[in-house]
Amino acid sequence: MKKSNPYGYLTDRLSDLDQQQRLRSLIPRIARGTRIVEPDGTELVNFGGNDYLGFASEPVRKGHFDTLRGSGASALVCGWTAEHQRLAETIADFESTEAAVVFPSGFVACSGTTATLAEEGDLILSDRLNHASLIDGCRMSKAECMVYPHLSFEYVADVLRKKRQQYQRVWIVTDGVFSMDGHVAPLRELAQLAAEYNSQLIVDEAHGTGVLGANGTGVCEALGVKEQVAIRIGTLSKAIGGQGGFVAGPKVVIDYLINRCRTLIYSTSLAPASVLAALAAFELVRDEPGRRHHVCSLAQRLRGRLSIHVDETESGVPIIPILIGSDADAIKLSSQLRAKGFFVPAIRPPTVPEGTARLRVSLSAAHTEQMVDELADAIHGFLHSQN
Numbered sequence: 517m518k519k520s521n522p523y524g525y526l527t528d529r530l531s532d533l534d535q536q537q538r539l540r541s542l543i544p545r546i547a548r549g550t551r552i553v554e555p556d557g558t559e560l561v562n563f564g565g566n567d568y569l570g571f572a573s574e575p576v577r578k579g580h581f582d583t584l585r586g587s588g589a590s591a592l593v594c595g596w597t598a599e600h601q602r603l604a605e606t607i608a609d610f611e612s613t614e615a616a617v618v619f620p621s622g623f624v625a626c627s628g629t630t631a632t633l634a635e636e637g638d639l640i641l642s643d644r645l646n647h648a649s650l651i652d653g654c655r656m657s658k659a660e661c662m663v664y665p666h667l668s669f670e671y672v673a674d675v676l677r678k679k680r681q682q683y684q685r686v687w688i689v690t691d692g693v694f695s696m697d698g699h700v701a702p703l704r705e706l707a708q709l710a711a712e713y714n715s716q717l718i719v720d721e722a723h724g725t726g727v728l729g730a731n732g733t734g735v736c737e738a739l740g741v742k743e744q745v746a747i748r749i750g751t752l753s754k755a756i757g758g759q760g761g762f763v764a765g766p767k768v769v770i771d772y773l774i775n776r777c778r779t780l781i782y783s784t785s786l787a788p789a790s791v792l793a794a795l796a797a798f799e800l801v802r803d804e805p806g807r808r809h810h811v812c813s814l815a816q817r818l819r820g821r822l823s824i825h826v827d828e829t830e831s832g833v834p835i836i837p838i839l840i841g842s843d844a845d846a847i848k849l850s851s852q853l854r855a856k857g858f859f860v861p862a863i864r865p866p867t868v869p870e871g872t873a874r875l876r877v878s879l880s881a882a883h884t885e886q887m888v889d890e891l892a893d894a895i896h897g898f899l900h901s902q903n
């Protein structure tokens with residue numbers, strides 16, 4: 517029998533993507549602070565990372581260099597060190613929750629928590645533009661999942677009014693700040709609905725931690741709903757500048773995750789080096805509030821320069837999308853900016869919905885006002901020349 521190529525279908529799919537100009541590949545770049553160096557040596561100002569406070573490329577101080585490379589085991593076996601415990605306690609203290617637990621990544625913190633807490637007979641209400649990690653959590657859960665239109669607490673209210681009785685428990689899961697839009701979730705309204713309908717609100721603070729709120733704990737704090745949102749998920753990979761994820765909440769929830777959450781139990785715990793980097797970063801978040809004030813003011817400045825009008829909380833979010841529409845136009849603008857010395861990635865479907873390709877500008881406390889102004893001038897120039 518003639519052997520067929522078992523991967524021929526993958527070749528076909530990749531060439532389809534190529535034809536649609538959606539084939540992606542990994543490009544080895546060097547990112548250092550606000551600079552990014554391309555493989556051909558071109559140096560650009562980096563407006564594409566999530567290092568909101570500028571920690572990622574700073575060395576970890578306090579003599580933490582002799583730390584072990586890996587934890588060697590999952591948390592429940594013997595991969596949970598005194599430093600992991602200290603980090604979990606630091607996070608619980610930072611988040612003002614009874615307890616917290618550390619995950620190997622933010623992705624598995626989101627997916628595992630959603631999948632574990634929402635059971636058969638429950639309903640999950642999930643924002644249409646939630647991050648893939650929450651979406652995968654919904655897929656892995658045995659609960660029924662209903663996707664609601666982006667930000668529509670009215671839709672959530674309607675479902676709860678009509679259907680709350682049909683389910684054992686209802687979980688409302690949402691990103692606090694949406695990673696590709698910079699939108700802030702309507703947490704006050706959702707928290708009120710959760711309370712009214714005996715439901716639980718889970719917020720992914722991935723893009724809020726370290727940046728928003730008086731103490732930098734995130735969007736729940738900024739909107740004054742920290743007390744009402746009992747379960748908050750975060751990442752150590754964006755403003756915290758390292759790697760890893762966490763869940764903060766009531767002790768019983770954290771204990772349950774430790775006992776039942778598969779993405780926590782069956783994965784090697786976070787590397788000790790990342791644990792120590794995160795511990796040092798939480799100290800900086802507390803001791804250097806100027807960083808978050810600076811990045812928020814840069815975000816307001818850039819929005820002002822680009823005439824993007826949003827409410828006060830959203831104005832300080834360091835993610836600024838520039839909606840373009842077609843993939844080709846977004847790629848063109850990204851490469852025009854590259855030629856001017858700026859790295860601003862074009863984000864295309866499936867990361868964003870069809871027809872909403874965009875540039876995603878992300879800011880860091882390491883950027884200067886001058887860098888932001890130069891970027892704004894370049895964007896203006898190119899958008900203007902297209903009209």
Ligand SMILES: Cc1ncc(COP(=O)(O)O)c(C=O)c1O
Pocket residue numbers: 621622623624626647649691693694695720722723751752753759760761
């Ligand atoms: C909203 C959101 N949640 C979760 C994650 C996952 O975090 P991590 O990169 O730590 O796995 C991301 C990162 O891309 C994100 O943007």
